[in-house]
Amino acid sequence: MPDLMDTFLENRWMVQPNHANSLGTTHGGNVLKWMDEVGAMAAMRFAGRDCVTARMDQVDFKQPIPVGETALVEAYVYETGRSSVRVRLRVFREDPRSGERELTTESYSVYVAIDDDRDPVEVPALTVETEEGERLRAEALDGDNKESTS
Numbered sequence: 607m608p609d610l611m612d613t614f615l616e617n618r619w620m621v622q623p624n625h626a627n628s629l630g631t632t633h634g635g636n637v638l639k640w641m642d643e644v645g646a647m648a649a650m651r652f653a654g655r656d657c658v659t660a661r662m663d664q665v666d667f668k669q670p671i672p673v674g675e676t677a678l679v680e681a682y683v684y685e686t687g688r689s690s691v692r693v694r695l696r697v698f699r700e701d702p703r704s705g706e707r708e709l710t711t712e713s714y715s716v717y718v719a720i721d722d723d724r725d726p727v728e729v730p731a732l733t734v735e736t737e738e739g740e741r742l743r744a745e746a747l748d749g750d751n752k753e754s755t756s
């Protein structure tokens with residue numbers, strides 16, 4: 607049974623001019639693509655199977671990420687159904703020199719594990735065996751709950 611911390615993935619992109627909009631900050635479409643890619647990888651790490659995106663919930667763009675900074679995308683699985691896998695996604699702008707971070711974007715997404723015929727297939731149970739995992743799961747359930755009632 608996979609543990610929450612086994613699904614915790616981070617990926618970074620150095621934001622280049624070709625990622626930007628006319629304001630010199632990262633185009634929202636690029637941020638969404640990066641979120642979806644890391645989210646799918648977290649879901650697949652959990653399920654041990656291919657996973658497809660079924661839903662990206664409300665995406666809040668709180669701060670821009672300027673060209674020259676790093677976009678850091680964090681994803682982990684915090685809840686599961688029979689074949690569905692819920693993933694918390696957060697994006698930070700990170701100063702590549704100091705490592706200083708600020709939250710810019712967040713969302714809660716649903717992926718579905720599929721078999722070779724691309725039909726939904728059962729996923730294993732999620733375990734949470736560390737204090738850090740418990741903290742991350744509680745944060746995600748709380749954030750997801752607030753989002754669905756806002």
Ligand SMILES: CC(=O)SCCNC(=O)CCNC(=O)[C@H](O)C(C)(C)COP(=O)(O)OP(=O)(O)OC[C@H]1O[C@@H](n2cnc3c(N)ncnc32)[C@H](O)[C@@H]1OP(=O)(O)O
Binds near residue numbers: 686691720
């Ligand atoms: C990483 C990528 O870029 S993938 C590319 C973008 N994504 C896609 O192309 C996916 C296209 N969609 C599909 O292939 C299908 O709709 C699927 C596989 C997501 C679902 O297939 P369906 O036959 O509708 O599945 P079914 O109704 O049996 O539901 C299966 C599970 O998906 C969940 N589900 C289906 N649609 C949604 C949705 N829109 N939002 C949330 N959950 C959903 C169901 O609740 C169910 O969960 P459970 O098994 O945990 O109870």
